[in-house]
Structures are given as structure tokens and as C-alpha cells.
Amino acid sequence: xxxxxxxxxxxxxxxxxxxxxxxxxxxxxxxxxxxxxxxxxxxxxxxxxxxxxxxxxxxxxxxxxxxxxxxxxxxxxxxxxxxxxxxxxxxxxxxxxxxxxxxxxxxxxxxxxxxxxxxxxxxxxxxxxxxxxxxxxxxxxxxxxxxxxxxxxxxxxxxxxxxxxxxxxxxxxxxxxxxxxxxxxxxxxxxxxxxxx
Amino acid sequence: xxxxxxxxxxxxxxxxxxxxxxxxxxxxxxxxxxxxxxxxxxxxxxxxxxxxxxxxxxxxxxxxxxxxxxxxxxxxxxxxxxxxxxxxxxxxxxxxxxxxxxxxxxxxxxxxxxxxxxxxxxxxxxxxxxxxxxxxxxxxxxxxxxxxxxxxxxxxxxxxxxxxxxxxxxxxxxxxxxxxxxxxxxxxxxxxxxxxx
Numbered sequence: 001x002x003x004x005x006x007x008x009x010x011x012x013x014x015x016x017x018x019x020x021x022x023x024x025x026x027x028x029x030x031x032x033x034x035x036x037x038x039x040x041x042x043x044x045x046x047x048x049x050x051x052x053x054x055x056x057x058x059x060x061x062x063x064x065x066x067x068x069x070x071x072x073x074x075x076x077x078x079x080x081x082x083x084x085x086x087x088x089x090x091x092x093x094x095x096x097x098x099x100x101x102x103x104x105x106x107x108x109x110x111x112x113x114x115x116x117x118x119x120x121x122x123x124x125x126x127x128x129x130x131x132x133x134x135x136x137x138x139x140x141x142x143x144x145x146x147x148x149x150x151x152x153x154x155x156x157x158x159x160x161x162x163x164x165x166x167x168x169x170x171x172x173x174x175x176x177x178x179x180x181x182x183x184x185x186x187x188x189x190x191x192x193x194x195x196x197x
Numbered sequence: 198x199x200x201x202x203x204x205x206x207x208x209x210x211x212x213x214x215x216x217x218x219x220x221x222x223x224x225x226x227x228x229x230x231x232x233x234x235x236x237x238x239x240x241x242x243x244x245x246x247x248x249x250x251x252x253x254x255x256x257x258x259x260x261x262x263x264x265x266x267x268x269x270x271x272x273x274x275x276x277x278x279x280x281x282x283x284x285x286x287x288x289x290x291x292x293x294x295x296x297x298x299x300x301x302x303x304x305x306x307x308x309x310x311x312x313x314x315x316x317x318x319x320x321x322x323x324x325x326x327x328x329x330x331x332x333x334x335x336x337x338x339x340x341x342x343x344x345x346x347x348x349x350x351x352x353x354x355x356x357x358x359x360x361x362x363x364x365x366x367x368x369x370x371x372x373x374x375x376x377x378x379x380x381x382x383x384x385x386x387x388x389x390x391x392x393x394x
Contacts, residue, residue, distance in 0.1 A: 003296065004295075004296045004297055007294075007296040008294045008295065008296070011291045011292075011293070011294040012291075012294055014291035015291040015292060015294070018289075018291055021382070022388075024385060025382050025385050025386060025387045025388070026385065026387055027384075027385050027386045027387060028386075028387050028389075029386060030389070030392075031381045031386060031389060031392060033237065033381075033392075035237075035238050037375075037376070039373035039374065039375075040230065040232075040242075040371050040373045041232050041238060041239075041242035041373045041375070042238075042242075043245070044241070044242040044243075044244075044245030044246045044249065045237075045238035045239075045241040045242040045245055046241075046245065047241075047245035047248055047249065048240070048241030048242055048243065048244035048245030048246075048247075048248065048271065049241045049245075049392060050245075051244055051245065051248045051270070051271050051274050051275070052241065052244065052269075052270035052271045052274075052391060052392070052394070053270060053391040053392065054270070054274055055269070055270030055271050055272065055273035055274035055275075056268070056270040056273065056390055056391045058390075058391040060391075071253070072249075072252070073248070073249035073250060073251070073252030073253040074245065074248050074249045074252055075252065076252035076253070077248050077249075077251055077252030077278065078248070078252075081274065092215075094208045094209075094211035094212040094215055095208075095212060096208070097204075097205050097208040097209055097212070098201075098205070099200065099201045099204040099205070100201055123391050123392075124391060124392060156389060156391075156392045169378065172379070173379070173380075173381035173384060173386060174237050174379060174380050174381045174382075175378035175379045176236035176237045176238045176375050176376065176377065176378065177236065177375070177376040177378050178234075178236075178238070178373050178374070178375050178376075179234070179373065179374040179375075179376060180373065181366065181372035181373065181374050182369070182370070182371060182372050183370075183371050184228045184230075184370035184371045185218070185222050185371075187224075187370060188221060188222050188223065188224050189222060189224045189225075189226060189228055189370055190222045190223055190224060190225050191219075191222070192225075192227070192228060192353060193253055193255075194249060194250040194253045194255040194257075194320050194321060194353075195227075195228060195230075195246060195249070195250065195320075195321060195353045197249070
């Protein structure tokens with residue numbers, strides 16, 4: 001038996017397995033996806049999913065905690081497609097150095113997040129960098145978890161950021177943890193516009 | 198000292214560390230980013246970066262190995278912004294079950310990838326699911342590695358897919374490995390349009 005024939009038999013077996021798994025997954029509901037860990041790709045995975053969602057003609061909304069004070073490529077693009085952005089825009093805590101002002105800004109943008117999480121017209125809500133708001137105790141944990149849990153049944157939600165607390169991981173349907181195997185920045189390469197931001 | 202004051206001192210120290218690291222990273226060149234692992238978010242991280250790149254007014258190109266035979270939300274959106282797509286479009290190997298036809302399709306789309314990787318007008322080239330082409334021996338490894346290595350100096354490239362071979366990881370500036378902590382599909386939730394595809 002040559003390599004091509006072996007390949008065909010292996011592929012047929014794999015197809016049977018995949019088909020069986022697809023047949024078992026029949027629940028139709030929005031999912032909660034948590035993308036955490038220290039590696040590169042958390043926010044871009046969130047924004048890539050928003051692009052996918054909008055490209056299919058669904059509505060999506062974005063809330064950016066922490067980031068958003070710079071010129072933002074993904075925002076420039078997605079706003080053209082009707083995606084509303086609620087932006088905290090204060091920057092990193094090591095730049096603001098002001099816990100009370102950070103909390104006030106987080107609370108304000110969270111009010112907008114709650115509106116999105118209560119509106120079934122949004123097929124997907126991206127809560128970019130929300131993890132830090134809970135890790136730092138900037139937002140009331142119980143209220144955030146309740147809003148996530150009580151969102152419309154067909155709405156999906158993506159939470160990104162390092163150090164997702166265990167309650168987020170437990171509530172999520174899908175959890176991806178991105179490990180930082182290596183990073184260009186540590187090798188002295190400057191963060192690149194159009195790639196890193 | 199209250200919590201807000203402690204926060205300020207901690208933030209100042211962190212700012213010094215971050216500033217020092219930023220000052221050290223001054224090499225300006227395109228990066229090679231590999232996003233691998235079994236977890237959800239590899240392709241969307243790639244497409245999110247393309248959206249970011251295009252949103253800043255740079256040119257980007259996409260090559261989709263494996264996938265691309267279905268209605269593709271990210272493609273619908275990004276093609277509107279002038280992003281060229283080269284698509285293998287054969288689907289998963291367990292569906293085609295035909296190694297020779299897969300290789301022919303991979304070779305054809307790789308010819309287009311080489312053109313993108315040789316053209317400095319592209320700030321970013323996404324090679325979505327390229328890892329499988331090397332893992333399955335569908336494309337000549339040496340040729341692929343040489344094309345990646347010899348691309349224009351300011352061009353960034355993203356390679357996604359499970360099981361990136363060690364040569365890809367070594368060549369890359371940044372490697373993220375996405376661990377599958379849990380997945381909705383395994384809990385019986387059907388893959389969702391606008392989120393999973």
C-alpha cells in the first residue's frame with residue numbers, strides 16, 4: 001500500500017470521528033469565550049472574531065478597557081462597519097498612576113458594556129482587557145459576572161486579558177490560554193504599527 | 198498609607214521597568230509571528246492583526262491553506278478593504294481523502310504566497326494554517342523556510358496552525374502557543390456562525 005492509499009484510509013477514519021463529534025454538538029446558544037495568558041494574540045483574536053461576525057452581516061459591539069487612547073487600527077476599520085466602540089481610554093495603570101481615576105473611567109465604560117450585554121441585537125460583544133478590571137478590583141465582580149451570565153441566550157461574548165480570575169474561567173464555555181513562548185520585543189525589536197498596535 | 202497611595206508607588210515602579218524595556222527595543226523590522234497550539238483563537242488572531250494593519254492604512258495579504266471553501270466572514274469583510282486572498286479551498290484532509298489532490302492545491306496556493314512574500318508593498322502577510330502543509334509534507338520545507346527568511350525586511354508575516362514544526366518556531370521572532378483549556382464544542386455546543394466560522 002503506497003503513501004496515498006494509507007493517507008486515504010487514515011483520512012476516512014478521522015472523518016468518522018469528526019462526523020460523530022459534530023453530530024453530538026447540537027446545542028444552539030451563544031458562547032462565552034475567555035482568551036487569557038501572557039502570550040501575544042489575545043486582543044487580536046477578539047477583534048478577528050468581531051471582523052468575522054460583521055463579515056457575516058451580524059451586529060457586534062466592542063468595549064475596550066485599558067487600551068484605546070492611541071490611534072487604533074482595528075477600531076478605524078470596524079467602526080466603518082457600524083461596530084460601536086466604548087473605550088476606557090485611560091491607558092495602562094502604570095501610566096495613569098491614579099487608582100481612583102482608573103476606577104471612575106472603568107465604571108463609566110462598564111455602564112456602556114451592560115447596555116450591550118442586555119441587547120439581543122448584538123450577536124457578539126467583545127470585552128477587551130476586562131480581566132484586569134476584575135484582577136485590580138476596579139469593577140464589582142458580582143455585578144460583572146451576573147451581567148455576563150444573564151446576557152441574551154444567543155449572544156456570544158469574548159473576554160480577553162491576562163490573569164482571568166477563576167470565576168471567569170468557570171463560567172466560560174471556551175477558555176484559551178496563550179503561552180508566550182518567545183516575543184520579538186524581548187529580543188529588542190520595536191513594537192510595530194499595523195502588527196503590535 | 199492607603200490603597201490609592203500604594204497603588205501609585207507600585208505603578209511608578211512598574212512604569213520605570215516598562216520604560217526601560219521600551220527604550221531597549223529599538224530595532225525596526227518586520228516580525229515573524231507563529232501562533233500555534235490546540236486552543237481556539239489562532240486564525241482569528243491572524244485576521245485581527247490583518248484588520249488592525251488595514252485599519253492603519255497599510256496593505257496586507259492573506260493566504261488560506263486548508264480552509265476557505267465555506268462562506269468566510271473575515272474574507273467578506275477584508276476583501277472590501279482591498280486585501281487579496283489566495284485560498285486553497287479544499288477543506289480538511291479528512292474530507293478530501295485525496296493526498297495527491299491536496300498537494301496539487303497546496304502547491305498552487307503556495308505559488309501565490311511566494312508572490313506576496315516577495316512584494317514589499319505588503320506590510321503584513323497572513324499564512325493561515327500553513328503549519329499543516331509542512332507537518333503533512335505537502336510543501337517543500339526548505340523552499341517555504343527560504344521564502345519566509347528572504348521576505349522584505351519591513352514585512353511582517355504571521356503563520357498559524359497546530360503543530361508548528363521546530364524550524365518555524367526557531368525562525369520566528371514571536372511564538373504564541375494557545376492551550377485549549379476547555380472548548381464549547383466538547384460540551385455539545387454547535388459551532389456558531391459569526392463566532393466559530
